[in-house]
Amino acid sequence: MTTREDILARIRGHIDASGVSPRPTEPVAVRTLGNVTQDDLVEEFAQQLEGVAGCCHRVGTLDEAVTVLAKIIAESGEGMLARSSETRVIDLVEQAAGAWEVATEQSPREVLLDCAIGVTTASWGIAEHGTIVMPSGDADLDRERTRLVALLPLVHVAILRASDLVGTISEAIARVSSHGVGDRPLPPTVTFATGPSRTADIQQELVLGVHGPHAQHVILLTAE
């Protein structure tokens, strides 16, 4: 017998010996926040994100988004910026980058590791936690390569459409799930990110910014 068969046989044998019969559970309905408008979701998302030391910038137009991004860039001093290749991201960065050198998702890893700011979109946002959801590597979902650009720089700026906000993690999982039905698998990686990276491993003292971004900005396009 192979190890695999061995383990499965042991499991079966022990379950049979215990006399426990299968205790199947049924899936439950997707959990929602009830009757909420998009404005409610925007409000909740911003509040939750700020509660975990993230920054939510609500903007009506792309011009406003440019202003916000330019301000974030200006506050970061000088350095290099990495961007994904989503059309809107390219546009925004072109207008806001100023004197900053711009790297892209195709740049070598060593370059991305040195970037101070990374700009990508997020596919969905979760209002109850202020979370952004970024799938990677799926031909249909993936408008861009977010994986390293959203991770390696010290500051991550995510562009999110308000219409892509959902209320709960349960709804977000359902969205992810709907891209993995039938023969089509889930994207290779889905990242859920809530605020900047953090640790309390030294004497339980909260420190923001460890291996992931030290600052998490979300530019929320409320008119979309």
Next chain:
Amino acid sequence: MSGSGSIHHLKSREFSTLYPSALENVELRGALAFGTKLVSNRRDNTVAAVDDWQDLRDRASAIKADVMSNLDHYLETFEQQAQAVGTHVHWASTPAEARSIITGIAQQHGASLAVKSKSMVSEEIGLNEALEQSGVRPVETDLGEWIVQIANETPSHIVAPALHRSREDVRELFARVLQRPMPEDAEGLTEVARLELRQAFADADIGISGANFLVAETGSFLVLENEGNIRMTTSLPRVHIALVGIEKVLPRLSDLDVFLRLIGRSGTGQKLTSYQTLVTGPRRRADDDGPDEIHVVLLDNSRSSLLGNAVTAQTLGCIRCGACLNTCPVYRQIGGHAYGSVYPGPIGAILTPQLAGLHEASQLPFASSLCGACRDVCPVKIDIPEVLLHLRARSVEEGPSARDAVTNKKIRQQGGGFRMWSWAMRSPWRYRMAGRVARTMAWLAIRVPLVGRCAGPLRGWTAGRSLPSPPRRSFRSEMARRRSERRS
């Protein structure tokens, strides 16, 4: 049925010498009291804000019971789905098998550096030593785990590995190991660790992690964290290996909602940890980021034997949140290292003997006052006191060979006590006489200090406490006296 697996560097037989030295360590007890109280208060506050907390626990407990009652089916489904997305699935009965699978993958890729994110299963099988022996340098990337790695010790807590160390401790450690002056504050020290580890992330050939959950339906695994080191570990190296206990599988992707609502709040008092990474196979496009190759190693190490009994099977529901450690009056005093196992605290006291064999850790099930605090905070409703009692009963039933010398002595003494009790309860005069003897002994123990110090098996109790004065006469004779007074 006793566990026949093994736990790396298990020293639980030494519990009786480890815990007294922990109790004498004033600094350790300060760090423990501070850390555990802070986190459990935080947990209580975030949990109080959830209206349907008890429903959530019921649901989680039902899902885990579902999984354990049909584990072979869910594992086969997971394997099938994972293979369909290009993940390699390996099965390991023993730690040795798991180690050789992982070092084999590393050698096949000519790896010399592995970045690791915190994994208790990796501690359980002693993976780091095995990697070193096969020429691969393992670098722990979780801050707490890196601290204990460079200090050459083991984690003392399953969620906060360096809970036993103060900030000053960590500063001295960094200064000694890195041979340069160190900043005073936690922020500065964290930055030092970040910069030290960044190069390792960039250079590593393989990434190794555990997994909080496997999803049968989709062949995915989910890892939770706060620091971003798991995102780095799962994104940068070309090859990723996830080492996971067989009990970690869940039926459906939608089940994650329940567990995500429970685990962050229970573990650190966060509504949700900063990052969740859901991995479903290697990259599918040449121009994408992420590993080319993903391996999941499923480890049994005696877990399957716990399924043989509905009481012990509960143990496998554990999601390793650490809430039972933080709330436990024993853990709060002695910390993790005293248990002599990578799994300390209440969950460790039931998991360790069941995995490694009762005889290897027979003192642990007795190291509890059965207060039930662990059961109350457990997000999946494991009745830890029930399992502790079950293990105590088993260690008596299975006889001296199932126990170590210390437990044997304790059980003999307890047996002696119970024999005396049963003798005394058999007739009224025996009962009266036993009461008289006990009152005299208590009187002597108070008046004559030497008696208190030589109280034999009761010394542990009398050494640090003074007995209350015994009554001059028994309740029965006092009643008789009053009755005759009233009559006269």
